[in-house]
Amino acid sequence: MHCIQNIDEMRQLATSWRKDGFSIGFVPTMGALHDGHVSLIQKARENQRVIVSIFVNPRQFGANEDFSRYPRKPHEDCAICKKHGVDAVFMPHADALYQYDDGIRILAPLAMSNVLEGAIRPGHFDGVLEVLTRFFHIIQPTRAYFGRKDAQQLLIVQRMVYEWFWNLEIIGCEIIRDAHGIALSSRNAYLSDDGYRNAQKIAQSTRFLEQAIKAGECDFAKLKAKSLTILSPLEIDYFCAIDYNLKEVQTLTKHNLIVKAVRIEGVRLLDSVWIL
Ligand code: AMP
Numbered sequence: 001m002h003c004i005q006n007i008d009e010m011r012q013l014a015t016s017w018r019k020d021g022f023s024i025g026f027v028p029t030m031g032a033l034h035d036g037h038v039s040l041i042q043k044a045r046e047n048q049r050v051i052v053s054i055f056v057n058p059r060q061f062g063a064n065e066d067f068s069r070y071p072r073k074p075h076e077d078c079a080i081c082k083k084h085g086v087d088a089v090f091m092p093h094a095d096a097l098y099q100y101d102d103g104i105r106i107l108a109p110l111a112m113s114n115v116l117e118g119a120i121r122p123g124h125f126d127g128v129l130e131v132l133t134r135f136f137h138i139i140q141p142t143r144a145y146f147g148r149k150d151a152q153q154l155l156i157v158q159r160m161v162y163e164w165f166w167n168l169e170i171i172g173c174e175i176i177r178d179a180h181g182i183a184l185s186s187r188n189a190y191l192s193d194d195g196y197r198n199a200q201k202i203a204q205s206t207r208f209l210e211q212a213i214k215a216g217e218c219d220f221a222k223l224k225a226k227s228l229t230i231l232s233p234l235e236i237d238y239f240c241a242i243d244y245n246l247k248e249v250q251t252l253t254k255h256n257l258i259v260k261a262v263r264i265e266g267v268r269l270l271d272s273v274w275i276l
């Protein structure tokens with residue numbers, strides 16, 4: 001497995017693979033890898049080569065967010081990647097990736113990015129797109145893999161690739177949960193035992209939603225009312241039903257999803273239920 005920090009080296013390796021006719025699956029991550037990331041890697045192995053980036057992207061963190069304390073475990077991460085058949089891990093330096101303080105900026109579409117996560121984290125999705133455009137240019141992957149847990153991110157990235165006629169397929173991947181049904185997240189590590197127990201309410205509300213939707217309930221007001229009783233007394237940042245353009249819907253149909261963010265001990269936990 002190649003471990004690469006240098007951008008030119010990464011570009012040359014990916015170019016040589018493409019010249020050899022290999023398809024390239026790309027999994028962008030911020031590291032502290034868990035089974036959610038591993039599931040993306042496994043899916044990416046439908047390509048002939050797999051590249052994982054590990055980069056805690058400063059541009060997607062707000063001034064008061066957890067950039068400096070975000071877990072960093074490069075050695076464990078590389079071992080996980082190696083174990084799961086990754087061909088190259090790309091770990092660039094921020095200074096090399098962002099060469100200019102006053103560089104070209106990218107703005108996510110406002111209607112998709114100033115709601116939900118974006119309303120709470122202004123500029124977050126601009127930062128996500130700024131790092132992904134660089135990675136997509138350096139690697140030029142055939143396919144890139146994103147978790148449905150970060151629903152808004154996945155939809156905005158899909159929009160960017162579509163809007164810019166990018167020759168790249170964005171694959172949304174299922175949400176991986178622990179034994180209690182809690183969506184795995186690198187930030188779960190911030191929770192105390194008590195906080196973790198409370199997070200199980202999120203899993204409970206997800207289970208309820210999945211079952212009720214499967215049984216044919218499509219009235220979002222009813223689904224929300226019951227979910228809020230399950231989640232009580234947790235602090236809810238948002239709980240919405242949306243379509244793929246991030247527009248709110250009241251009656252659920254195919255290609256809608258319910259997204260929620262809950263705050264426990266200051267940690268924001270995301271989960272979503274997709275009607276595919
Ligand atoms: P992160 O390292 O948090 O930036 O996540 C990197 C990628 O892994 C993103 O596409 C996430 O949506 C995805 N991911 C994180 N947690 C999970 C999970 N529990 N299940 C599936 N995908 C996940």
